[in-house]
Amino acid sequence: MKKFLILAVLLLVLPAIASAAMRLDVRLTSCRDLLCVNASDFFLPGEGAYIDYNSSIKGISYWAQITFPDGTKQQLQFPNRITSNTTGNYTVEMNVWKDGYDELTVTKVVQFVDALPQEQAQNPLVLDWTWILIPLAGVLTALVVWRVYTHRKKPEPVSEAKVRKKTGKNR
Secondary structure: OHHHHHHHHHHHHHHHHHHOOEOOOEEEEEEOOOOOOOEOOEEOOOOEEEEEEEEOOOOOEEEEEEEOOOOOEEEEOOOEEEEOOOOEEEEEEEEEEOOOEOOEEEEEEEEEOOOOOHHHHOOOOOOOOHHHHHHHHHHHHHHHHHHHHHOOOOOOOOOHHHHHHHHOOOO
16 A cells, blocks of 8 residues: 555656756856956956856857946847946846756846955966876876885895705705
8 A cells, every 4th residue: 555655646746846947057257368267256447357157058048138337238148358448337137048947047247446356456376286296196106116116025045055954955
């Protein structure tokens, strides 16, 4: 009886779960360069702000617009570059959809300011440890192999006297 009850519940619940739309994963980015090596939300007047989106889901459709500081709106395609000679906030809004997924609206504010916030003004050096650790691992491996092979206990040469002593046979 319990098996039939579980089967009935599964038959009622599974179609509801299967028909439920999944959530889209989309993020708007603003960067100082087209390849987005230096992400930022703050830019100086005259500087370019590259706007794009990232998504782990392929084949999405979208409609985007930008709202300028004066309130005017314009349709936007990605990637795009914003430049401004004045300070103010630029709001990027993106509606995203795909069959089988819930529709999503994503918003990002890009600010053109007179002075960058302190943490962005210093632009700290980013160190990629991979370029240090890979050669270091190679050197350490070579040292270990060298140590093992050069310090193995070498067999002593066996003299005839030692053989006679061990076997107890004298000629």
